[in-house]
Amino acid sequence: MSGKMVRAFALIVIGLWSSTGLANAAMRIPNGCTPGVFLTISGKIGKTTNSAANAYEMSEREFLGLPQSTVTTSTAWTPNSDFAGPLLSKVLSEVDAKGTKLRLIALDNFSVEVDADYLEKYGTILAVSKNGVRLTIRDFGPVFVMFPRDSFKEQLDTPAAASYLVWQLCGIEVE
Known part of the structure; x- marks a missing residue:
């Protein structure tokens, strides 16, 4: 040639x-996320690392250092699996979150608003692994919002609840 x-x-x-x-x-x-930051939490929070943006920019190391919980469940996109990561409530308490609504923001610019108490009620975690394997951007990661859907079928096996299972989570706005 x-x-x-x-x-x-x-x-x-x-x-x-x-x-x-x-x-x-x-x-x-997307707005609400920060380049090079594992998870950005902004809005009505009492603890910040970036006061100009009123945001807490959590590193991967800090995030992975939080106590881990496991949720065993299936989703419309995954078979029954063991998802592991910190409780959403623990992440929110780390930044002294004061709001009642959350906007969950994904890398693909999908976002959804949800009542914080609704997610916390079911022990929602911010999963970073599935069956012991770290999640990647190609496989719902690096963070996948997960709750025990199979344990609360009537409440959580609905289209509305499915929209809260945000994968590729990069930001949480507390309102």
């Missing part, structure tokens, strides 16, 4: 790649 053909092919591939938006995907961080 000649040098001109190789360059032409490379330009075509680069053009296709950038036109699909993949080139910028890693650079687009």
Whole structure:
């Protein structure tokens, strides 16, 4: 293959790649999340690490250092599995959260508002592993909001409750 053909092919591939938006995907961080931060918690909180943004920017190390809990359940997207991570209530108490509503924000810019008491009532965790394997962005991670759906079928096996199982969680706004 000649040098001109190789360059032409490379330009075509680069053009296709950038036109699909993949080139910028890693650079687009939703409002409520912070680049390079494992989990951003903002809003009505009493403890901050970034006072200008009124946010607590929690590192992965700090997050993983919190006491871990396990929820065994299935979802519409996963078979019965053991999910592990800190309790949502523990994460919120770490930042002295004072609000009653939460906006859960994912890397893909999905967000949903939910009553904090509703999630805490069922022992919701912020899962970082499934069956002992760390979650990745390709597999619901790095953080997947999880509650024991199978243990409370009537309350939690609903379309509304399913919308609270946010994967790729990167931010929580406390309102």
